[in-house]
Amino acid sequence: MRRKAVVEDLCCEIVGGRLRPGEHLVTRALADRFGVSHTPIREALIALAGIGVVDLLPNRGAVVRRFSRDEVREICQVRRALECEAVRGACGRIDEAELLVLREALRGMIARTTPFASDQVAEARAADSRLHDVISESAANPFLAKEIGRLKMLFRAFRDASWQREENRNDYHRLGEEAREHLTIVEALMRNDRAGAVRAMSRHIMSGCRYWSRTLPTSAEAPAVGGQVARVKGKGKS
Amino acid sequence: MRRKAVVEDLCCEIVGGRLRPGEHLVTRALADRFGVSHTPIREALIALAGIGVVDLLPNRGAVVRRFSRDEVREICQVRRALECEAVRGACGRIDEAELLVLREALRGMIARTTPFASDQVAEARAADSRLHDVISESAANPFLAKEIGRLKMLFRAFRDASWQREENRNDYHRLGEEAREHLTIVEALMRNDRAGAVRAMSRHIMSGCRYWSRTLPTSAEAPAVGGQVARVKGKGKS
DNA sequence: TGCCGACGGATTCTGTAGAATCTGGTTGCC
DNA sequence: GGCAACCAGATTCTACAGAATCCGTCGGCA
Numbered sequence: 001m002r003r004k005a006v007v008e009d010l011c012c013e014i015v016g017g018r019l020r021p022g023e024h025l026v027t028r029a030l031a032d033r034f035g036v037s038h039t040p041i042r043e044a045l046i047a048l049a050g051i052g053v054v055d056l057l058p059n060r061g062a063v064v065r066r067f068s069r070d071e072v073r074e075i076c077q078v079r080r081a082l083e084c085e086a087v088r089g090a091c092g093r094i095d096e097a098e099l100l101v102l103r104e105a106l107r108g109m110i111a112r113t114t115p116f117a118s119d120q121v122a123e124a125r126a127a128d129s130r131l132h133d134v135i136s137e138s139a140a141n142p143f144l145a146k147e148i149g150r151l152k153m154l155f156r157a158f159r160d161a162s163w164q165r166e167e168n169r170n171d172y173h174r175l176g177e178e179a180r181e182h183l184t185i186v187e188a189l190m191r192n193d194r195a196g197a198v199r200a201m202s203r204h205i206m207s208g209c210r211y212w213s214r215t216l217p218t219s220a221e222a223p224a225v226g227g228q229v230a231r232v233k234g235k236g237k238s
Numbered sequence: 239m240r241r242k243a244v245v246e247d248l249c250c251e252i253v254g255g256r257l258r259p260g261e262h263l264v265t266r267a268l269a270d271r272f273g274v275s276h277t278p279i280r281e282a283l284i285a286l287a288g289i290g291v292v293d294l295l296p297n298r299g300a301v302v303r304r305f306s307r308d309e310v311r312e313i314c315q316v317r318r319a320l321e322c323e324a325v326r327g328a329c330g331r332i333d334e335a336e337l338l339v340l341r342e343a344l345r346g347m348i349a350r351t352t353p354f355a356s357d358q359v360a361e362a363r364a365a366d367s368r369l370h371d372v373i374s375e376s377a378a379n380p381f382l383a384k385e386i387g388r389l390k391m392l393f394r395a396f397r398d399a400s401w402q403r404e405e406n407r408n409d410y411h412r413l414g415e416e417a418r419e420h421l422t423i424v425e426a427l428m429r430n431d432r433a434g435a436v437r438a439m440s441r442h443i444m445s446g447c448r449y450w451s452r453t454l455p456t457s458a459e460a461p462a463v464g465g466q467v468a469r470v471k472g473k474g475k476s
Numbered sequence: 477t478g479c480c481g482a483c484g485g486a487t488t489c490t491g492t493a494g495a496a497t498c499t500g501g502t503t504g505c506c
Numbered sequence: 507g508g509c510a511a512c513c514a515g516a517t518t519c520t521a522c523a524g525a526a527t528c529c530g531t532c533g534g535c536a
Contacts, residue, residue: 001296002492003284026515037493039277042517046281050288058239059499059516074381081323085315143312240518266489275519280491297490297525 002036006044009034014053014064015156021066025054052154069213076209079151080202083132086148087185087201089139091194098134099190102127106183110176124175131182135189135201159212174211181207240274244282245289247272252291252302253394259304263292290392307451314447317389318440321370324386325423325439327377329432336372337428340365344421348414362413369420373427373439397450412449419445 010030013019025045031038049056056062067075105127109120132152136145181204188197248268251257263283269276283300286292292300305313343365347358370390374383419442426435 004296028515038516039492039494043281043284043491046284047288050285058242060501061516071381074379077323077327077379078320078382078385081319082316085319089315141312141315143309144316147316264489276490277518277520281517298527299490 002034003040003043003047006030006034006036006040007047010044010048011051011053011153014048015153019064021064023064025062025064027061051150072213073209075151075154076205076213079148079155080205080209082144082148082151083135083201083205084198086136086139086141086144087189087197088194089141089144090135091189091197092192093140094134094138094189096190099186102131102134103183103186103190106179106186109179110183121175124179127182128178131186155208155212159208177211178204178208240272241278241281241285244268244272244274244278245285248282248286249289249291249391252286253391257302259302261302263300263302265299289388310451311447313389313392314443314451317386317393318443318447320382320386320389321373321443322436322439324374324377324379324382325427325435326432327379327382328373329427329435330430331378332372332376332427334428337424340369340372341421341424341428344417344424347417348421359413362417365420366416369424393450397446415449416442416446 010019010025019025027038027041027045030041034041045054045056045062048054049062053065054062055065105123109124109127112120132148136148139145181200184200185197185204188194188200248257248263257263265276265279265283268279272279283292283294287294287300291303293303294300343361347362347365350358370386374386377383419438422438423435423442426432426438
């Protein structure tokens with residue numbers, strides 16, 4: 001199935017920042033690049049619009065969504081509500097051993113005095129993914145897990161954009177902070193302290209939100225995409 | 239734009255119950271019915287899958303989603319989390335006059351001693367929509383409002399299915415109950431009692447969930463759609 | 477002889493390609 | 507500055523290739 005392959009590839013490129021926000025996606029060009037006709041490309045773009053990573057403008061094709069600081073805040077607020085719901089449902093149901101492994105990994109990261117090397121960045125990200133996945137899978141609500149997955153992808157999109165934007169300035173500090181936030185959550189879960197876990201998760205999401213959105217333009221600087229397409233028209237994808 | 243028209247029409251039919259859960263949507267047949275070729279139909283089905291009202295099976299087309307009781311519960315849980323978040327954000331920001339109008343309408347409904355006539359059912363539904371819309375629009379979070387809108391559509395789909403299934407048995411009772419729940423929310427909002435409003439909203443959603451899902455099959459009775467398609471094949475759309 | 481399951485062709489439907497049409501924006505001319 | 511031809515690109519249509527399903531036939535077996 002070609003559509004699915006195109007969806008996955010494009011999603012990776014958008015999330016990975018190789019396709020810039022506001023960029024105009026031309027079906028013909030993508031068709032050439034992927035070596036398929038434009039039909040599956042169109043269908044992939046419709047699917048991506050459903051996921052929320054591109055905007056579809058009638059008769060004017062698709063543009064990669066641009067996220068202003070306000071939108072990031074909005075998405076984070078929704079994500080917080082859902083992740084907290086997941087923690088509430090998961091508390092007391094998560095495999096003890098799994099939590100233990102996570103806790104030790106996080107303690108290791110925090111104890112480390114040297115700055116993070118790049119493979120340790122990967123390790124930190126893996127732990128992050130793992131924790132959130134374990135929680136959403138343990139909440140006994142597949143629909144909730146699916147929704148969280150969707151938001152996580154969006155969230156990763158602007159996290160990576162921010163990362164790229166400012167060349168990891170003081171990222172290492174943020175990673176350590178994140179590890180401590182995660183540890184707080186894990187410890188609360190191990191105590192079966194539901195309220196504490198929810199609080200910790202809420203703080204964690206909002207702190208990430210503040211961090212990852214701080215370099216983004218405010219909505220005044222980057223108005224909603226709808227009316228702005230003409231601006232990026234013609235820039236192509238260089 | 240034909241695709242959009244097809245999406246809207248099909249969505250209405252699914253939500254309105256004219257297309258039954260599990261029904262197989264054949265592109266050619268739909269193309270004939272809508273008087274377009276099957277390309278926009280395919281695209282519409284992809285969009286509908288994004289919305290969540292149909293499932294796409296590779297090389298076997300689309301089927302209208304079947305909702306088991308568990309899935310309804312899952313969706314309601316997510317909806318509750320989001321609606322509560324919206325109430326939290328909206329409390330203190332909603333136009334006073336708007337709330338007053340709603341309160342009087344709800345009080346009128348509750349005071350009414352005669353059973354609801356059908357135009358009063360419509361009135362009750364309008365008040366329901368209005369309240370939820372006012373809240374999600376006042377929460378200063380368009381993204382959240384969009385998500386809630388999506389879920390509301392799904393929710394309406396199985397509410398209508400339930401309604402149809404059992405011919406309004408004691409629906410009127412439920413409508414009165416709903417009005418009282420709505421009134422509790424409105425009154426809390428008018429007092430700027432954020433916690434109270436959130437609690438009331440949570441109760442309201444879960445009570446609706448229990449009510450609307452009570453006639454649905456459990457997931458054991460209606461297994462995941464994936465393996466069941468052959469069963470409905472050949473029934474056509476008549 | 478009557479029933480059952482395997483095999484194979486016919487049919488139906490999905491997925492893709494390429495052509496035709498339509499739309500909106502742009503550019504050059506008056 | 508206004509208008510009209512032009513052009514790029516989106517949308518839709520038609521046709522076809524491949525996958526899945528259906529249906530009738532055939533051979534084995536009790």
